[in-house]
Amino acid sequence: MPLSPQTRSIVKACIPALEAHGLDITKEMYRRLLDNENIRDLFNMSHQKNGDQPKALAFAVLAYARHIDDPTALKDMIERIAEKHVGLNILPEHYPHVGTALLGAIAHVLGDQATPDIMNAWKEAYGFLADVLINREQQIYSAHAAEKGGWTGWRAFRISNRHEETADTVSFTLSPVDGQSVMKHHPGQYLSFKLTIPGTGTERRNYSISSAPSDAQYRITIRRQDKGVVSNWFHDHAREGDVLDVSAPAGDFTLHTPARRPLVFITAGSGITPIMSMLDTVTADSSRPSIHLIHNTKTPESEIFAIRTHDLAARGLITADIFYSQMNTLPPRTQGINFHTGRLTSSWLKNHDDREADFYICGPTEFMTTVIQALRDQGIPKEQIHYELFGSASDPFLVTQA
Structure with missing residues (x-):
C-alpha cells in the first residue's frame, strides 16, 4: 500500500529537522x-565506536525523506542495504525492534516538536520502507536457497588453506564441512561471518571473495586493521582446520558489462x-575485452596479489x-606494466581515461x-562507474553517486 499524501507531506516537512538533528537521532536509536x-550481536561494534554506522543511517533516513514522493530513486541504496542484511542474516522479526528504537529516538531528540501527527507519519513511513x-x-534468500550449492542461514566452513600474501595481508581458502557444493558467487561479492571472539563476544563481519567463482570453495583475503578486532583475530588465531560460520555470498558490486566494453x-x-x-x-574468457588495472600501494612489498597480476600482464x-x-x-x-612513484592523481587519470570503458573502483573512501x-x-x-563501499556507507558523496 502506498504512503498516504499526509504522511509524505509531514515527512518532507521534517527534512530541516533531520538535517539539523539526524545524527543525534540515529545515535540515540543505536543506543536503544x-x-x-x-x-546487539547483529551490529559491527567497530562501526559504532568510530561513528560510521550512525552517520550512514542518518544519511539514509535523510535521503528517504528527500525522496519520499518517489522512493524508486533510492533503489540502488535499498539494494545495497538488502544485500548487506542478507549477508548478516537479518530477518523480518528484527525490524520491529529497529522501528521501536527509531521512533523512540525521534521522540526523545525532537521533544515537544514530535507531535502525534509527526510520530504517526514516521511510523507509517518506516513500516513502508x-x-x-x-x-x-526474502527474494534474495529464496534465490540463494534455490541455487545449486546455495543455502540460507549460517553454514559451517573449514579453513583448508592459509596463505600469507604480504606482511599484513592473509588469504584463507574455505571449504564446506558437509563436503557438498557451494553456490558460485558473482565476482565482487563478499562472504559474511559470525564469530565468537574471547573477551569480545559475538561479532559479524563481511570480507570480499578474492577468488574466481567455484562450486567447491571460496577464498577471502584480509588485511590487518589497526585495532580491528576481527581482522586481528583472523591474523593471530585463525588456522587451517578451524571451522567458521558463513552465510551465502552477497553484495551488489559485481561485474556487468553487457556491451563487452573495455574494463x-x-x-x-x-x-x-x-x-x-x-x-x-x-581473463579466463577467450572473448574478453581489453583490461587495464591501475593499482595503488605503498611499496612492492605491500602489493597484494603482485605475483598474480604481474603474471597476467606478462602474458598479455x-x-x-x-x-x-x-x-x-x-x-x-616488467612486461605489460608501467611503474610510477607517488600516488595516482586526477590529472594522470585525465590523460589516460577511456570513455568507452566500464570502471570498477575499490579502495579507501578518500x-x-x-x-x-x-x-x-x-x-x-554514471552508469559506467561502479565501486564497492566497504563497511558502513557513511560518505554522502559516495552514496549519492551510487
Whole structure:
C-alpha cells in the first residue's frame, strides 16, 4: 500500500529537522538498540565506536525523506542495504525492534516538536520502507536457497588453506564441512561471518571473495586493521582446520558489462581483493575485452596479489599501471606494466581515461571519492562507474553517486 499524501507531506516537512538533528537521532536509536542483547550481536561494534554506522543511517533516513514522493530513486541504496542484511542474516522479526528504537529516538531528540501527527507519519513511513526491504531480502534468500550449492542461514566452513600474501595481508581458502557444493558467487561479492571472539563476544563481519567463482570453495583475503578486532583475530588465531560460520555470498558490486566494453579496474591497498575475483574471471574468457588495472600501494612489498597480476600482464592478458606512494626509485620494468612513484592523481587519470570503458573502483573512501570525481569531471557516464563501499556507507558523496 502506498504512503498516504499526509504522511509524505509531514515527512518532507521534517527534512530541516533531520538535517539539523539526524545524527543525534540515529545515535540515540543505536543506543536503544544496543541495550538489547539479541539485537546487539547483529551490529559491527567497530562501526559504532568510530561513528560510521550512525552517520550512514542518518544519511539514509535523510535521503528517504528527500525522496519520499518517489522512493524508486533510492533503489540502488535499498539494494545495497538488502544485500548487506542478507549477508548478516537479518530477518523480518528484527525490524520491529529497529522501528521501536527509531521512533523512540525521534521522540526523545525532537521533544515537544514530535507531535502525534509527526510520530504517526514516521511510523507509517518506516513500516513502508521495512516492507520494501523485507520483501527484497526474502527474494534474495529464496534465490540463494534455490541455487545449486546455495543455502540460507549460517553454514559451517573449514579453513583448508592459509596463505600469507604480504606482511599484513592473509588469504584463507574455505571449504564446506558437509563436503557438498557451494553456490558460485558473482565476482565482487563478499562472504559474511559470525564469530565468537574471547573477551569480545559475538561479532559479524563481511570480507570480499578474492577468488574466481567455484562450486567447491571460496577464498577471502584480509588485511590487518589497526585495532580491528576481527581482522586481528583472523591474523593471530585463525588456522587451517578451524571451522567458521558463513552465510551465502552477497553484495551488489559485481561485474556487468553487457556491451563487452573495455574494463578499467582502479584500486588501492586491499581494495584489490574483490577486483582480483573479477580479474581472474574475465581473463579466463577467450572473448574478453581489453583490461587495464591501475593499482595503488605503498611499496612492492605491500602489493597484494603482485605475483598474480604481474603474471597476467606478462602474458598479455591485462595492462597495468602500478603506483608506489612510498618509493623514490622504481622496480625493474616488467612486461605489460608501467611503474610510477607517488600516488595516482586526477590529472594522470585525465590523460589516460577511456570513455568507452566500464570502471570498477575499490579502495579507501578518500581514494574512491577522488577517482570518481575525476571520472565524472571527464564526462564518464554514471552508469559506467561502479565501486564497492566497504563497511558502513557513511560518505554522502559516495552514496549519492551510487
